[in-house]
Amino acid sequence: MPHIVTDNCQSCRFTDCVSHCPVECFHEDDERLYINPDVCVDCGACIPACPVQAIYDVVDMPEDKEPWIKVNAERSKNLPVIMSKQEPLPTAERRRTELGL
Amino acid sequence: MNELTKKTEFFGGCPHDCPDTCSMIFNVEDGVVKGVRGNPDHPMTRGGLCVKLKDYEKRHYHPDRVLYPMRRTGPKGSKQFERISWDTALDEIVSRWKTIINEHGPQAIIPYSYLGHQGLVHGLNGGDAFFNRMGATVCERTFCGEGSCTAWLLTVGPTAGVDPESYIHSKYIVIWACNSVSTNLHHWAIVKEAQRSGAKVVVIDSYASRTAKEADWHICPKPGTDGALAMAVINSIIDQGLVDQDYVDNYTSGFDALKGRASERTPEWASEITGVPADDIRKLARELATAQPAAIRIGVALERHHGGGQTIRAVSSIPALTGAWRHVGGGITQFPVWEHPYKFDVICRPDLIPEGTQVVNNLQIGRALLGELDLKVPIKSMMCWNSNPVTQAPETDKIVEGLKSDDLFLVSAEHFISDTASYADIVLPASMGAEMEDMILSWGHLYLTYNAKSADSPGEAIPNNEIFRRLAAKLGFEEENFKWSDSECLENYVDWESPACEGIDLEYMRKNGFARLTVGTKDDRAPHKEGNFPTESGKCMFEVPGATNFVAGPFRQMYDDLQPGEPLDPLPDYTAPRESPATNPLLAEKFPLNIISPKSHGFLNSCYANMEHKIKGQGEQFVMISAFDAEARNITEGDRVQVANQRGAFKGVARITEDVNPGIVVATLGYWRQLNTGTVNSISSAEFTDMGHAPSFSDNLVEVTRTN
Ligand code: SF4
Ligand code: SF4
Ligand code: SF4
Numbered sequence: 001m002p003h004i005v006t007d008n009c010q011s012c013r014f015t016d017c018v019s020h021c022p023v024e025c026f027h028e029d030d031e032r033l034y035i036n037p038d039v040c041v042d043c044g045a046c047i048p049a050c051p052v053q054a055i056y057d058v059v060d061m062p063e064d065k066e067p068w069i070k071v072n073a074e075r076s077k078n079l080p081v082i083m084s085k086q087e088p089l090p091t092a093e094r095r096r097t098e099l100g101l
Numbered sequence: 102m103n104e105l106t107k108k109t110e111f112f113g114g115c116p117h118d119c120p121d122t123c124s125m126i127f128n129v130e131d132g133v134v135k136g137v138r139g140n141p142d143h144p145m146t147r148g149g150l151c152v153k154l155k156d157y158e159k160r161h162y163h164p165d166r167v168l169y170p171m172r173r174t175g176p177k178g179s180k181q182f183e184r185i186s187w188d189t190a191l192d193e194i195v196s197r198w199k200t201i202i203n204e205h206g207p208q209a210i211i212p213y214s215y216l217g218h219q220g221l222v223h224g225l226n227g228g229d230a231f232f233n234r235m236g237a238t239v240c241e242r243t244f245c246g247e248g249s250c251t252a253w254l255l256t257v258g259p260t261a262g263v264d265p266e267s268y269i270h271s272k273y274i275v276i277w278a279c280n281s282v283s284t285n286l287h288h289w290a291i292v293k294e295a296q297r298s299g300a301k302v303v304v305i306d307s308y309a310s311r312t313a314k315e316a317d318w319h320i321c322p323k324p325g326t327d328g329a330l331a332m333a334v335i336n337s338i339i340d341q342g343l344v345d346q347d348y349v350d351n352y353t354s355g356f357d358a359l360k361g362r363a364s365e366r367t368p369e370w371a372s373e374i375t376g377v378p379a380d381d382i383r384k385l386a387r388e389l390a391t392a393q394p395a396a397i398r399i400g401v402a403l404e405r406h407h408g409g410g411q412t413i414r415a416v417s418s419i420p421a422l423t424g425a426w427r428h429v430g431g432g433i434t435q436f437p438v439w440e441h442p443y444k445f446d447v448i449c450r451p452d453l454i455p456e457g458t459q460v461v462n463n464l465q466i467g468r469a470l471l472g473e474l475d476l477k478v479p480i481k482s483m484m485c486w487n488s489n490p491v492t493q494a495p496e497t498d499k500i501v502e503g504l505k506s507d508d509l510f511l512v513s514a515e516h517f518i519s520d521t522a523s524y525a526d527i528v529l530p531a532s533m534g535a536e537m538e539d540m541i542l543s544w545g546h547l548y549l550t551y552n553a554k555s556a557d558s559p560g561e562a563i564p565n566n567e568i569f570r571r572l573a574a575k576l577g578f579e580e581e582n583f584k585w586s587d588s589e590c591l592e593n594y595v596d597w598e599s600p601a602c603e604g605i606d607l608e609y610m611r612k613n614g615f616a617r618l619t620v621g622t623k624d625d626r627a628p629h630k631e632g633n634f635p636t637e638s639g640k641c642m643f644e645v646p647g648a649t650n651f652v653a654g655p656f657r658q659m660y661d662d663l664q665p666g667e668p669l670d671p672l673p674d675y676t677a678p679r680e681s682p683a684t685n686p687l688l689a690e691k692f693p694l695n696i697i698s699p700k701s702h703g704f705l706n707s708c709y710a711n712m713e714h715k716i717k718g719q720g721e722q723f724v725m726i727s728a729f730d731a732e733a734r735n736i737t738e739g740d741r742v743q744v745a746n747q748r749g750a751f752k753g754v755a756r757i758t759e760d761v762n763p764g765i766v767v768a769t770l771g772y773w774r775q776l777n778t779g780t781v782n783s784i785s786s787a788e789f790t791d792m793g794h795a796p797s798f799s800d801n802l803v804e805v806t807r808t809n
Contacts, residue, residue: 020149022290023282023315039315041282041702042718044156045149048138059718083297 002037003046004072006065008054008099009033017046017055019085027079036076037069052101111555112614113137115154116224116534117705118216118245120436120545121287123150124615125157127535127555134158134535134556143615144266144623145287145546152718153705160533161559163712165517167530168560177505177524187561187571190527195575197510197526198235201481207236208459208478212658213466215242217487217708220539220552221443222590223532223565224487229449229658231569234578236455238480241462241657241794244493246436246544248404248795250653252413253435255645255669257421258635261440263396263432265546266623268295270430273392275303275385277416278327279400280310283702285545288398301392303385305330306402307697307799308725308767309760320385322375324695324765324799325406325678330382331415332675333371336363337386338422344390345424352632353421355644355672362672374675374683376762390423394431402699406800408676410792415673421641426629436544440620442599443542450582451659460663463488464796465787467496470503482510486531486565491520491774492707495785495796498749501774514568517711520774530562537564538587540595540610547618549595549602551610554587566590644671652793665794676791680802682764692746692802694730697767698781704771711773722753722777725767726805731757734805741809744768744784746802751779755807766805 005017009032017033018026025039035055047055056065113125124140137157141148150157170190175181185193201209212232218224225242233239265288268274274292281289289312296302296317304316305327313319322330338344339360349356368379368386389395397420403412417433425431446452459477461469466483468474490500504511504524513522514529522528536558541550558564563571566587573583585593588607597606603619610616621628634641650665682689703719704710710719724742736742740755744766753768761767768781782798790797 020147022147022149022286022293024293041286041311042152043149043286044152045139059714 002040002042002072003035003044003055003057004065004068005033005035006054006056006068008052010095015082015085015088016049016051018082020045020049024081024083025076026082027076028082029075029079033082034072034076034079037073052096052099111535111553112140112551113535113555114539114541114550114552115150116218116220116539116541116552117153117708118219119705120285120543121145122219122541122543122545122548122550123154123287124548124550125150125154129555132556134161140614143548145548147287147290151286152703153709153715157534160709160712161535163517165711166559167515167517167528168562169530170561171528173526177507180518180523182528190529191571191575194512194527195572198482201510205478205481208238209481210235211238211461211480211483212240213463213483213485213488213490215244215463215488217489217706218565219541221448221542221594222539222587223537224539224542226445226448226655226658227565228484228486228569230453230582231573231578233450233453233658234573234580235576236458238478239454239458239460239658239660241460241652243462243464243652243656243794244796246401246404247652247656248410248790248793249399249401249413249435251651251793252410253417254653255642255648256414256417257641259439260628260635261437261547261620262628263430263434264621264623264626265398265434265437266291267430267626268292268396269298269623270428271295271394271396272300273303273388273395274300275305275389275395275397276312276316277305277397277399278403279398280306280312280699281398282311282315284700288545301388308762308765310699311702320377320381321762322377323681324697325408325681326375327403328408328412328415328675329366329371329374330377331412331419332363332366332673333368333382334386334389334419335359335415335422336366337368337383338390338419339363341383341387341390343387344422348424348427349422352629352634352640354638354640354642358672359418359643362674366675389419393425394428395420395423395425396430397433399433399435402799404790404795405798406678407790407797408678409790409795411670411673411676418641418643418673421643427627429625429627431627432629437547438542438544440547440601440618441542441549442596442601444594444596445655445659447582448594449655449659450580451661453580454658454660457662458660460657460660462789462794463490464494464789464794466490466494467499467503468787470506470509471499481508482512484512484514485521486514489519489521489707492771492780492782495782495787495798496748497774497780497782514565519707523775529568530560531568532558532562532564536562538591540591547620549605549610549616549618551614553611643673645669646671650792669792678800679788679797680786680800685802688802692804694764694766694803694805696744696781696784696801696803697765697799698770698785699767701769701771707771707773710771711776722751722768722772723756724753724805725756725758725761727759727761727763727765728757729763730766730805731755734807736805736807740807742805743808744803744805746784746804748786749779749783751781751783752777752808766803
């Protein structure tokens, strides 16, 4: 019952989440991050760290986010792991404003 | 620096039985705890908690919480209770106890507690002074790590060893029998950091735990054979000429004898026993000796089989052989608590114990209640707090039978009607973490941790220590310690004058929430660079002539009489498990599989295993089994199975996996008996291991059958 990254992370990719994570379970592509459900320990440390509220605990999330469980599981398997905080994408601040966060 | 500015935030310390002892921040609104988060300033907590504690406030206000004193109205175990007042409850307890004391003497009463709360005031030893004053039977409490303590104290003395934070400097890290990802998460984060800087991480575990899967190298000995592996590593270090002879000559004792003993414990010999290839053993020995600084983190599980103590003596000898102690981040870590300056004699008041008082070990409480032990005085009453033996102790069917007896008067101070409290005659509502002031001991780091009273208790719950204060007053105990407030206890329980507390006092703790003990920093601490072991000789003791078995004081109310006392082998060696196909083929004919029962990732012992969303996260009781063993039993994925042996049985769902080898099954601990059919400890033996009366939770044979 892991945590997942959802749509809010799109074209944003602030990586504050990564620096709060005690294990290495975040994987990245050009758009966003994905959590490897087999490695995530469900500690919840990343949730408050994410400035755009993109991360949910699967046990406790809105129903419309459910498709993201599969996306995280599948995408994380084939993408490189990201181990430390990175520069946000250039679009990041705009995305945050768009989301009203 | 760390001072909280908002009045609504309070420093907390996680009181649970976990080495991490996280520093927390409670967010309180209108006197109600609204949320909790990890203290971002604490170098180990680093702002994050864990899956268990991240919504700790929900546990405080759970609808099933016990809010009022209650008296049993139905048959024992029926969970039918009626609300009574505190005065009635305490009067009834005192009057029952007085009758028992008149008839049988005070030893007919036994306290039963453990680390369900790790506070100095409300935790493990919180009731010791009270029961010592009463003259009750002394309860020896050896759930977890006490055999390890005995072995550690004999070999290197009461040292904290390598600072868990110093692992950042290690180049080679061996995690031996510890599923850090689930049970030592904040140390794991440091290990991962070291790994990113180039350290090799080796995990030794009898199944592919979550931690083992993250390692650079997983070594997988058969359950209970780690001692053979350790002896062969010693053999191979010597054989490959990798001994740091200068270190050995100056700072150790008994090398020649150890060398003699190890000479026949070859990698080939160990390979037969452990199933680990001999070349892998040689490689482990070589890397441990040459990749310095090398650090070994042993887990509690290492002691959980017949030869557990001997295993830990062997493993804790290794860093002195290789000279790893010379380096920051080199050596071995057991429990850093040895350098925490607590005054256990003041907390426990062993001076009040009447001479010759009998001792009952908590793992054998079932046997004690059923009259199977040779006791001077039979047990007629038990008070249980901070502990839940019906799920956590072995031979649980016996415990349940004992608790059902009308002859036993059981008092439980609890948060919930646990599997044990279900049988209580009187249930007392106990305060939870955020509701009482305390300092939380840590067996996983070198910080003092403060916990503020951040909110009032719901209903009529009161802190454990207040329960004992009230009982002491009713029994007329005059000693001043029974009148100390919780704050006064803290003033008296910590040795604030010790060198480790330089610049730290209770005011500092209140202001800052935590304090690093002054025992070196993570960047310069190398406590045994030049020996200086806190043993009698000042040396690391490979050989301990005349050693006898004992349980460390804090785990037996600081009582030093009637210790186990049997002579121990002066040297480390391999002692085989009692129950394995190799050592007990007759038993293995009926029960061919070895079971391991680690802690559940989503529960903390049996805590949280009654909360719906935690059960949802953790999933139902499962039994991990290899495809080979499953097929032989006609078991398919998801089948209901029964796990049984001569002691009892429990049920779970089969999970067929490559994470366990044939011959082994894994089922995690903590699930409640009242919500399941039996629990893993239904099958566990209450026999002690070789040292410190440690439990043999990993030394049990079972058979698994399909039930659907
Ligand atoms: S912090 Fe949030 S938005 Fe940023 S990368 Fe992590 S999940 Fe995505
Ligand atoms: S819940 Fe914890 S382990 Fe999982 S992704 Fe978030 S920080 Fe990492
Ligand atoms: S259980 Fe352990 S890891 Fe979790 S909050 Fe408590 S001390 Fe920290």
